[in-house]
Amino acid sequence: MRFWFRRVNWPRNKGPTMPGFLKEFFNRNGIGMGAAILGLVLFWTIGLIILPQLSMLDFSFRPNLPPPEIGGPKDVYTLENYKYLIYGPEGGSQSYNAVDLRVFFRTLLAAVCVTVFNLILCYPIAYYLGQSKGNHIRIFAIMLIIPYWINEILRAFALRIIFGETGVLNTLFVGLGIWDTPFDFIRNDIALYAGLGYAYILLMIFPMYNVIESLDKNQIEAARDLGAPWWRIHWRVVIPYAKPGISSGCTMVFMLSAGALAAPQILGGPSSLWFTQLIYQQFNDNNDWPQGAAYAIVLLVTCILFVLAMMRLFKVNMGDIGK
């Protein structure tokens, strides 16, 4: 967003009590344009993100009541939806809601795995794209982008064709005699990981590419000249420099993987539920919006806390993520 704020240089207007950054913002853009931009940004963040989330938060603390009783005496704030995730149904056979909790932690762990796998896969690609010059880079970028023109569900089914029991891979390997029986990629979740990884490749590559592209080639040559082998050049020069891009990419991939629905629905094995599927079931099948909202809020907050903890661990600033 930064660049189009700067581009327009409208006549100066003065606001007497505005904070400095707002004043400068209006000086650059003029009152009319400035107000329009600010209005749109505020509408976007408050109207489309914060308010709906707040209403979800509100839902999550209410009991699931039939419509006539909403606003009635039974409609009071309660923690029961959250308790349900931890303790399960009252009078249930287990003292903990083992099924849902297991799905929850498995989802987080799987999202971490997808993120790490994507990082390992995408870093060399981003490095290559960022540091080489020429038209083939543009062709590469287009080849990366075009698959995203196809809708998510189609892409997921296409992967089913590749990984299915009678799919391309199994036909190939069994036909070549490498395997005796078809390997069940779906049940072993390999199709799911591949699908999630594939879905977010761009979100991992582009932030890293952006940063690495601006790395001065001389830095790499200087390190090499001083005797560094290639892995140390990456470890000490390229990766520290690319850290904002890496963290930005990892954050996005982690958040989106943890929150993905279509890929787990289509590519996941029958026994492996994704936590988002549980949320979906609560909203849709059980028609229990408060319970679904509570699950969604728990997922969101946990993901945010996890990302913040990782950022602290790897000493990344919030500002870096925006790069």
Place this chain on the structure above:
Amino acid sequence: MSAGVGVDLENLWIRFGDFVAVRDANVNINGGDFFSFLGPSGCGKTTILRAVSGFLEPSEGKVLIGGKDMRGIGPNKRPTALIFQNLALFPLMKVWENITFSLEISGASAKERRKRADELLDMIALPDQGDKLPSELSGGQRQRVAIARALCAEPDVLLLDEPLSALDLKLRQHMRTELREIQKRVGITFIYITHDQGEALTMSDNIAVMRAGVIDQIADGKTIYNDPNTAFAASFVGENNVFRGKIKQIMGNEALISTNRSGELVARISTANQGKLAVGDDAMMFIRPEAFAIASDGASGDHFVTARVNHEEFEGNVFNIFTEGDGGKEIKVSLPNLGQSFDDHTGQNITLEYETRNAVLVPAGELAAE
């Protein structure tokens, strides 16, 4: 000083596709020398440096360091250290980590590295600055950190790619002296790339003058300035006035040329061209602005030039007179300011006088672009 490790280029050719960046370069650089490649941008001097440092393999010919052929040896294995034009300090490492990066690679402990960094920081007169980031230093300080980082690797040959070009004039002049002192102290071979003849002349033991991939002359600064081999070397190094003409007569090491506009003039044939010029050849005579004196009116002969004065200027240490010259170029005359009075000659004809030893004759050739 012959303790250092020498560098030799033997029949070195470097091509990029059809473009020849370096054409048959033959250079012997003595160990412990401060050697400069001097030439305009795009002449191939940086290409030579990259071939010596190992970032580029020559298309033909050899790079020898200490007599050893370097073919196939990567930049991280050569006994060279390169100082980049933009320095290329690592922005996210502290100054001391930058300086001791080469030790980190060889596995030295943090304590050892810190100690070495402090020694080097003392040497470059930046004590106690080790914990800063490069961005917190001034341009000159960063310059010195880059030198320390390169020296920390204890190279046999230090390669410098126009490292002073980003500095302002005062600092640049100061750093010249400093670089020369550092080189004398550490005693290793310095190979310095520059387009600035002042830098090359003040610092170097020997200079190679380059033009479009070809080395025109290799000699010490005094020789290059006073006794250039080619028209390019004469016109690129320092200011020079050119007189074009044909050789009319050769008398030993001197020659009489009939110039296009200043009549017949006598000149000394430059050492490298003695015995190679013949009567009737196109030639160029070069006289430095400071080699002229104003003669009394009416004087004439084969070492007098008469021309109309276009304009004059006072530069402080010298008084400059610009007269009409050959081929649309003005003749510049610089008279030292010794407290005498300077008459205004603008619009008048003046007669200039020179001594034969100060007029150098070379074969006609390409001049350096202004």
